[in-house]
Amino acid sequence: MDENKRTYYDKDGKSYVFEEIMTFHVDEIGKTFLAYTVNDDNVSENVDVNLVEILNMDSDKPTFKKIDDEDINLVIEVFNSLLEQ
Numbered sequence: 001m002d003e004n005k006r007t008y009y010d011k012d013g014k015s016y017v018f019e020e021i022m023t024f025h026v027d028e029i030g031k032t033f034l035a036y037t038v039n040d041d042n043v044s045e046n047v048d049v050n051l052v053e054i055l056n057m058d059s060d061k062p063t064f065k066k067i068d069d070e071d072i073n074l075v076i077e078v079f080n081s082l083l084e085q
Contacts (some may be wrong), residue, residue: 004015004020004043005017005018005019005020006020006044007017007051008054008061008062008063008064009061009062009064009066010033011063011065013061018034018036018038019036019037019038020034020035020036020070021035021036021037021049022034022082023035023037023054023057024078024079024082025049025069026074026075026078028074029071029074031053031071032053032054032057033052033053033054033066033067033075033079034051034052034053034054035049035050035051036049036050036052037049037050038050048051051065051067051076052064052065052067052078053065053067053068053071054065
């Protein structure tokens with residue numbers, strides 16, 4: 001498996017393989033997030049970036065969930081600042 005590809009699981013146990021851009025923690029809310037893309041054809045240069053909250057990150061089956069509405073603006077702000085570094 002590619003170095004940047006990881007498998008995550010949804011709450012129902014279904015697995016997904018993503019191309020990981022980065023994981024990052026937002027101290028203000030104490031949560032960890034994944035920025036990823038699904039580049040299925042491994043050719044496309046312009047692909048959407050998605051953000052999700054990671055639960056159970058240290059387990060063999062890390063899970064993810066939609067970012068809470070009250071957290072999304074802060075998460076996007078932190079992600080964008082990390083990209084600029």
